[in-house]
Amino acid sequence: xxxxxxxxxxxxxxxxxxxxxxxxxxxxxxxxxxxxxxxxxxxxxxxxxxxxxxxxxxxxxxxxxxxxxxxxxxxxxxxxxxxxxxxxxxxxxxxxxxxxxxxxxxxxxxxxxxxxxxxxxxxxxxxxxxxxxxxxxxxxxxxxxxxxxxxxxxxxxxxxxxxxxxxxxxxxxxxxxxxxxxxxxxxxxxxxxxxxxxxxxxxxxxxxxxxxxxxxxxxxxxxxxxxxxxxxxxxxxxxxxxxxxxx
Numbered sequence: 001x002x003x004x005x006x007x008x009x010x011x012x013x014x015x016x017x018x019x020x021x022x023x024x025x026x027x028x029x030x031x032x033x034x035x036x037x038x039x040x041x042x043x044x045x046x047x048x049x050x051x052x053x054x055x056x057x058x059x060x061x062x063x064x065x066x067x068x069x070x071x072x073x074x075x076x077x078x079x080x081x082x083x084x085x086x087x088x089x090x091x092x093x094x095x096x097x098x099x100x101x102x103x104x105x106x107x108x109x110x111x112x113x114x115x116x117x118x119x120x121x122x123x124x125x126x127x128x129x130x131x132x133x134x135x136x137x138x139x140x141x142x143x144x145x146x147x148x149x150x151x152x153x154x155x156x157x158x159x160x161x162x163x164x165x166x167x168x169x170x171x172x173x174x175x176x177x178x179x180x181x182x183x184x185x186x187x188x189x190x191x192x193x194x195x196x197x198x199x200x201x202x203x204x205x206x207x208x209x210x211x212x213x214x215x216x217x218x219x220x221x222x223x224x225x226x227x228x229x230x231x232x233x234x235x236x237x238x239x240x241x242x243x244x245x246x247x
Contacts, residue, residue, distance in 0.1 A: 012059055016051070020070040025077070027051050027066055029059070038065045042076040044241035046172055047083070049073055083245045086133035092123065092246055094143065096194040099123045103132055111139040137247055141168055144191035144198070151202030152184060158225050161209040172244065175236065176201045178208035189243040193235070200232035 018025040027040075027049045035054045038061060042049055053062045066073075084090055088103040094113060099121040109126035116122050125135050149166055156163040164182035176186045184205045190198040203226035211218035223229045 016063065016066070018066055018070055018073070020074040023074050025049060025070065025073055027073075029053070029062065031055050038062050040066060040069050040073065042073065042080070043172070044080075046244060047077070047080050049077070081242055081245050084247075086136040086247050088125075088129070088132065092136070092140075093192040094121070094123070094140070095147075095191065095198075097121055101125060101132070101136060103129060111135040113139070113143075133247065140191050141188045144168060144186070144188040147191060147195070147198055148186050148202055151199045152206055155203045155206035155225055156209065159206060159210050159221070161206070163206060163209060175240070176205045178205045178212070180212065182209055187243075189246070192243050192246060193240075194232075196228050197232045197235050200226055200229055203229070 012029065014029055016027045016029060018027055028051065030050055030052045031054075032052050033055055035052050035057075037054070038057055039052050040049065041052070051062050051066050053059075084092070086092065086101060088101055090101045091098050092101060093099070099113060100116070100123070102116065102122045103125050105126040106128060107126055108128075111123060111125045114122055114124045123136055123139065125132050127135060145166070145168060148168075152163050152166060162182065163184055164179070165184070167183065167185045168188040169185050170189070171185075171187050174187075175190060176184065178184050186201060186205070190201055203222060207218060207222040207225065210221060219229075226232075
């Protein structure tokens with residue numbers, strides 16, 4: 001529910017509405033036991049405006065703070081990259097190569113990567129238009145699963161440890177994870193990054209099969225099996241958030 005005010009005794013809202021001039025702003029309200037002060041941030045991955053408050057801070061104080069920062073919020077939102085939905089004609093990176101989405105037929109069929117008559121890369125999608133975005137997402141997930149399975153298999157063999165199940169997620173805070181059982185999880189959006197970045201993330205999580213930490217010994221192992229660790233980390237820091245604007 002979206003609130004512009006708050007009545008004492010009611011449940012605290014998860015979202016509040018602000019305005020900067022004629023611009024409406026929707027702010028997510030979060031309580032954190034680790035927060036020492038009220039703060040605002042705009043997520044580069046999702047574009048969400050997040051108001052974080054200590055548990056003992058009043059919502060009224062948070063509202064006052066958010067209102068004083070409305071100009072800053074509006075300025076940050078204006079600088080956010082434009083979102084690109086999966087629609088006919090949209091340009092989407094696959095392994096860091098720009099592909100144009102082409103809806104070529106209403107007859108149901110799988111989406112594929114191909115080239116047009118001029119040799120330009122495309123994502124060819126068939127079926128009813130309302131399912132186009134779903135089919136593009138499924139194609140990207142299938143490609144990500146294939147590439148990650150191959151990379152994980154390679155690095156697991158290198159370190160001599162078997163990997164468990166490989167799952168795909170659409171996580172915002174991390175690109176991959178490894179459980180104590182050896183199951184690995186990755187963001188399917190890595191298929192839009194350069195091939196060596198996806199490869200690096202596979203190595204990063206496989207290295208946790210040996211060292212379930214981020215110690216100096218872990219980073220030595222990772223850099224030994226994956227020499228492009230530092231360049232891939234740098235790419236993710238510069239460009240990783242932009243992958244979330246697609247779809």
